[in-house]
Amino acid sequence: MTEEECADWYRQRGTHVICHRDRYWKETVRGFYQPLHWLARLSAQQANSPTPLSWGFQTTLSEVDATAANASMPIHWLPNLENYDLHSLTSNRRNHLRKCYKRVNIVHLDKPTLLQQQGYEVFMSALKRTAYRQIPSKKDYLKGLADYSTPERRLILAGVNGEQLLGYITGYAVNSIAYIDEVVIATEALSTDIGTGLLFEFAQVCRRSGLIRELVNGLHSREDENLCVFKEGMGFQVKHIPAKVQINPIVEQFIQWRYPHKYYRLVGCQLRRRSPS
Template identity: 60%
Template sequence: MSSIQILDVKKAVLNSMTEEEFANWQVEQGKQVIYHQGCYWQQTLTGFYEPLHWLARLSAEQATCPVSFSWGFRAALRDQNATAANGSIPVHLLSNLQNYSLHILSANRRKHLRQCQKKVNIFQLTSPKLLQEQGYEVVISAAKRTEYLKIPSKTEYLASLTNYVDSKRRLILVGLIGDKLGGYISGYAVSGTAYFEHLYISTEAITTNINLGLVFEFVQACQHSDTIHELVNGLHSPEDEKLCIFKDGIGFSVKHIPARVQMNPIIAQLIRWRYPYKYYRLTGRKERK
């Protein structure tokens, strides 16, 4: 494996962008960004808006809809404005980032991590060549196993790699089993909050516990930054019990970030009735059984 493509993971550092830098990066990638009340917003669903840095804690004055016509918006609030919240953002959040270590993990998870470290070599990726050669097979395998992802064509996948490797703004860690790619993880950070972006694991590599190894090393890279203080591991999906147990077991407990949520009542009722888990992720409100 060429040393040009990979670097020692122990030296990996995730850089944290400012919100303006993040907004400019997203515009470069073709996204529409709206500047409103000192914050950058995006349309995450047709007609529904959220801050581009979606765990940015806004003041009550900032947390207003950025456009004249929409069916809703959601924004996290600062702690001092929590009384203005009428909902929450339920996320798996590692808030004690600098205290994260092997001791955070259960004895069983520590055993799994050591098994991974014996079987998998993890590096920081600095060139798209490895993903161009082996990444598509990993994504296809992960998509078929989880049934969460839309399966791209190979042409679509290769096109998505254009400017994907950007060490100043995105950190990519790869796990190699011999010379074969077993999986990879990517993420970025904005104003001190890091986000997992993609985690793809091939089915045949699952038994090596490569997913745990990649997540653990990504946390270490965040710790190497002087500015990152929290790491987001996705929205809470209580319908996927195994995934929730895994995330909680590696230190990403469920936190409800106070938020202001505004939705058209008719659309809100439709989502609540047909898609209760989506409604929960949008509002933080669970249905009573």
């Protein structure tokens, strides 16, 4: 998608989007804004609050204006995507990938039928294991799948064994940058190493497209050592993108005290004291 198409897509999904100085921002939590295209790398002139009603914002900066950075955005990033292959993985991950191919068939879903039939049970199994968010009702889950019927905007790969859904991965791309959105795996399917297969094949689709130059697999979750080791074994590196961050001082102190890992993902390597300008 173009950035404008991505903005329309987010609006259709119910996200509050603001256009400010020709760039599109989303309200991630009430009063806090980020460019909906994470790595849009704004200019210094564009990198300011999109609305006077916000208590904070975070954005990456262009290389030209990197000196204006007061923080960084820590991401899991895949270097050299155009040459990504089996040899980009550690030997351990290559073995896991071979094991996955023997037990799991990875397919492209261009319609949500399989997820409508079996997705909620897989999603529920994954959330009970990871507890990274509250489990939605089945009605809300199925309602969210309405967005999955636009394959030109979202890539969905599923791992199946026969007719049984074991897990799936979703993502999207804006201009030349692809973002992995969700990786959902049933607990009982972990032994198949489906996670390795889904991530590898997603990257291969991006590589073969000829349009994607960068692949981002979420923010750096430093508190989850196993996840970091897995991503590193898959060839993803932790990269700090120059960023500008502004947060209300009282809110900032609370986040830093109560949620230190979330605070790290907001400021990364804090370069210097942030000014309110």
